[in-house]
Amino acid sequence: MGTVSKALSLLSFFSRSRSLIGLSEMSRLAGMNKTTAHRMLTELQAAGFVEQANSSREYRLGPAFLRLAALREATVPMRDLAQSVVDELAAQTGETAHVSLLNGIMLSTIAYAYAHQHGLQVTMDDAEILPLHATSSGHAVLAFSDPAFAKNALEHTLEAYTASTLTDRKMLAAKMADVRTTGLAEAISAFETDVHTHAVPLFDARQACIGAVAIAAPAARMTPELREAIRAALLESGPRLTRLMGGFLPPSYTQREAAE
Amino acid sequence: MGTVSKALSLLSFFSRSRSLIGLSEMSRLAGMNKTTAHRMLTELQAAGFVEQANSSREYRLGPAFLRLAALREATVPMRDLAQSVVDELAAQTGETAHVSLLNGIMLSTIAYAYAHQHGLQVTMDDAEILPLHATSSGHAVLAFSDPAFAKNALEHTLEAYTASTLTDRKMLAAKMADVRTTGLAEAISAFETDVHTHAVPLFDARQACIGAVAIAAPAARMTPELREAIRAALLESGPRLTRLMGGFLPPSYTQREAAE
């Protein structure tokens, strides 16, 4: 891993719950010498990727991302497209829909929409990070990713978020096989209790899996009818969003469709 | 300049008009060896900062910025605040308002709003980049920035965008002195012909100038009354936005107010 990657990895320690990080803390988190962390933060700061907050000298994410994100959206309007699809899905199914993209070995949510017909809805956070092994989106991605990638991703510790989280690699492998045949991942209370989710994979122009579109409903509200409605909506919307974003479905996905 | 800065500088070659850049082209643009450019792009790609588009193997900005921008906004809701202020300003004055932040030696627009009362409006681009020497926002920033920074920023070639662009450093210095006394920069057809703009500076928590809020009107519509309305609106909104974003006005700005 080169110096640039190390420097950029510092950015991943910022999160919603830890938005300010001091020099010493950062060097500890990253397992780096303080000098190294300092020089890297200085360079990131020069680029506007981090900045030092107020009176405290702690660092936080910088303003450069606003411009770069806008520029990214101007060239590849993924978020806009994803937003329009989740808006539709939420309206169709009456449940919360979201699109997450692969970012390293985690998923980041780039768009979500609530249906406003029920008082009880699964809620989402901006920039929420989802683990691959514990979410239906993650299962959809793992099932259709390069096997080497999936293997590597599951090498990491598999945290049990709930009592139902799959942490056994054999059971996960069986689940993936199942997802591959149906083209759809389903998870109940895997990441958050009493949340029932479905997800389908998304692919890029090289037919590589890049994320998933998912629908999350309160487990209590799940009926066979709702389940069918969700599955039908996702099986239509997933491929459509893939095409909208300029992607192509791989044989591993389309052959399944033909077999059905 | 360290390796990290060099790698990050590659990102600045992407723009609205040049969203795809090949390896060779990038190495030429950055004045780097192809090997170096390639390794850096590979590392940026691993972080999701660039990605290779479609069938062509050219690079473009990656999806990581979506998440990081969302996270930045979650910690520092600058854009939201800026948006609310420009919305107000556009409604008040009937002209296009925008907020731009300093990014290196350029300004990037993070929020803008149109007034919908006239057919003719100055239009803005997302992620538009403004030069410091040729815009009223730039003049506002230069006038209230650290003199060393301003000097350095003006060392670069001063492109003449229109016949009225100030490209003479002495004239620019005089202009800056003027801006410092009034607290407000005014430019007519400096960046785009027939556009008359006013701008006031914005400051961060350390009292450093970080950008400007501006109003752009068609030159043909500018009357003494409109001019006064714009100036009054900006002189109220600028300091207010500074405070909203957690910043403080420096003595160089407040003393001017006291002197008036």
Add this chain to the structure above:
DNA sequence: TTCGTATGGTTCATTATTTGAACCGTTGGT
């Protein structure tokens, strides 16, 4: 076809940069 010239990507000895222990000067708590 053949040639010429682009392209993206790779190799490896040379070179320059990164690294880390120890160090300051401050700050905040006891």
Add this chain to the structure above:
DNA sequence: ACCAACGGTTCAAATAATGAACCATACGAA
């Protein structure tokens, strides 16, 4: 006054970045 933690800096030693030359490929012209 003390201690501990903070952000930040120094400099020899270790490591990573660099660039010329190199493939393989793709495209257009002759």
